[in-house]
Amino acid sequence: MLVDGLFGGTITASKLLKHGDFGIGTAEGLNGELIILDGVAYQALADGTVKVLKGDEMLPFANVNVSNFEGRVVLPGLKMDDVDATLAKELSYQNTFVAIKISGTFKAVQTRVVKEQQRPYPTLSETASKQQVFDAKNIKGTVVGYYTPALFQGAGVGGMHLHFIDAQHQFGGHLLDFESDKVKLSWQLLDGLDLNLPIQDSEFIKHKPSDMGIIRQSISESE
Amino acid sequence: MLVDGLFGGTITASKLLKHGDFGIGTAEGLNGELIILDGVAYQALADGTVKVLKGDEMLPFANVNVSNFEGRVVLPGLKMDDVDATLAKELSYQNTFVAIKISGTFKAVQTRVVKEQQRPYPTLSETASKQQVFDAKNIKGTVVGYYTPALFQGAGVGGMHLHFIDAQHQFGGHLLDFESDKVKLSWQLLDGLDLNLPIQDSEFIKHKPSDMGIIRQSISESE
Numbered sequence: 001m002l003v004d005g006l007f008g009g010t011i012t013a014s015k016l017l018k019h020g021d022f023g024i025g026t027a028e029g030l031n032g033e034l035i036i037l038d039g040v041a042y043q044a045l046a047d048g049t050v051k052v053l054k055g056d057e058m059l060p061f062a063n064v065n066v067s068n069f070e071g072r073v074v075l076p077g078l079k080m081d082d083v084d085a086t087l088a089k090e091l092s093y094q095n096t097f098v099a100i101k102i103s104g105t106f107k108a109v110q111t112r113v114v115k116e117q118q119r120p121y122p123t124l125s126e127t128a129s130k131q132q133v134f135d136a137k138n139i140k141g142t143v144v145g146y147y148t149p150a151l152f153q154g155a156g157v158g159g160m161h162l163h164f165i166d167a168q169h170q171f172g173g174h175l176l177d178f179e180s181d182k183v184k185l186s187w188q189l190l191d192g193l194d195l196n197l198p199i200q201d202s203e204f205i206k207h208k209p210s211d212m213g214i215i216r217q218s219i220s221e222s223e
Numbered sequence: 224m225l226v227d228g229l230f231g232g233t234i235t236a237s238k239l240l241k242h243g244d245f246g247i248g249t250a251e252g253l254n255g256e257l258i259i260l261d262g263v264a265y266q267a268l269a270d271g272t273v274k275v276l277k278g279d280e281m282l283p284f285a286n287v288n289v290s291n292f293e294g295r296v297v298l299p300g301l302k303m304d305d306v307d308a309t310l311a312k313e314l315s316y317q318n319t320f321v322a323i324k325i326s327g328t329f330k331a332v333q334t335r336v337v338k339e340q341q342r343p344y345p346t347l348s349e350t351a352s353k354q355q356v357f358d359a360k361n362i363k364g365t366v367v368g369y370y371t372p373a374l375f376q377g378a379g380v381g382g383m384h385l386h387f388i389d390a391q392h393q394f395g396g397h398l399l400d401f402e403s404d405k406v407k408l409s410w411q412l413l414d415g416l417d418l419n420l421p422i423q424d425s426e427f428i429k430h431k432p433s434d435m436g437i438i439r440q441s442i443s444e445s446e
Contacts, residue, residue: 096422
């Protein structure tokens with residue numbers, strides 16, 4: 001429902017972290033990009049700073065899992081567009097969810113960070129002009145994200161959905177592009193999805209969704 | 224993946240029943256329509272008979288929940304096409320999953336039952352000509368099924384997906400149409416979906432899905 005502008009938070013960060021120590025998301029009002037790594041939730045903000053969430057912040061959307069990476073490969077260089085094909089050499093995964101972690105040194109990283117919106121909220125695509133884009137070069141850090149099968153787009157973002165946080169926890173966001181130096185690509189095949197919907201939230205449960213075709217198209221375009 | 228013809232079973236009936244006492248599904252090879260009611264799994268077969276599953280049967284797809292119906296309304300008459308609108312008078316539900324039970328006497332019920340397929344399996348739409356259609360009049364029984372938001376079509380069948388079993392457990396199937404006498408409509412709003420994918424099954428994990436647009440269209444047509 002983020003696509004339709006339902007940016008109100010429906011779960012606290014501390015409650016979310018009970019379900020996993022690794023993940024991605026956003027905060028109330030579409031306030032930045034979340035990166036959850038080693039049990040800490042970092043919030044990359046549109047002003048270029050990164051905060052650690054205290055726990056009482058409300059979140060409208062997030063994906064988390066309990067990390068238990070089962071496979072890894074060290075690569076001399078990796079481009080964002082090649083993550084799919086690189087992973088496919090290692091395992092069959094396209095019909096399920098996969099947690100993906102890439103850590104090491106990056107030659108170039110480009111992120112975008114969504115900007116906090118005020119009520120009445122616009123739609124997700126209307127916020128695109130407010131997004132900030134950031135570039136970094138020769139930076140150590142970690143890519144945190146998920147692969148979601150196209151069939152389950154809507155429950156998550158179909159395909160690869162990757163965020164980034166640097167080793168100093170001072171630079172991060174939703175990944176638009178990267179090119180790495182030597183990195184370690186780790187993966188964890190997940191056997192499903194435990195989808196939790198905020199049915200007690202009247203805005204959520206009473207919302208009349210926009211046409212699904214439009215929603216799916218908007219999600220693809222925003223990627 | 225049923226749409227693409229992956230009819231091989233991936234979970235036993237007894238294991239499925241640990242996750243719920245109410246639900247619907249099908250069996251290995253697309254062998255009939257399952258109705259799970261009061262913890263018993265009934266299998267309506269294409270020859271018009273109904274069996275009780277023993278527990279060791281393998282199932283390729285099912286939806287179950289632990290029943291705890293929170294609301295009910297007694298109606299003098301209900302048509303299948305009116306279930307959506309009738310429920311909407313009672314609660315807001317369109318953005319989440321709902322378990323639906325309708326019990327009482329039915330003036331007319333029309334079901335279809337899919338027929339067991341042999342390997343190599345055809346696609347779901349290719350099996351349509353093999354389906355059997357059954358009609359019953361003035362029959363006591365129960366409608367068992369779910370509402371799935373269109374956004375989650377793929378994880379389940381979008382919209383209403385209803386099966387039927389008569390009170391004698393001798394007539395059942397996937398509902399094509401019904402018109403009731405006096406019935407009780409019960410509902411249970413579910414706060415999400417615990418999706419379990421058979422990632423250990425090599426047929427599942429290695430399958431290259433057909434185009435999503437085609438899949439979604441096929442599902443809609445088969446309804």
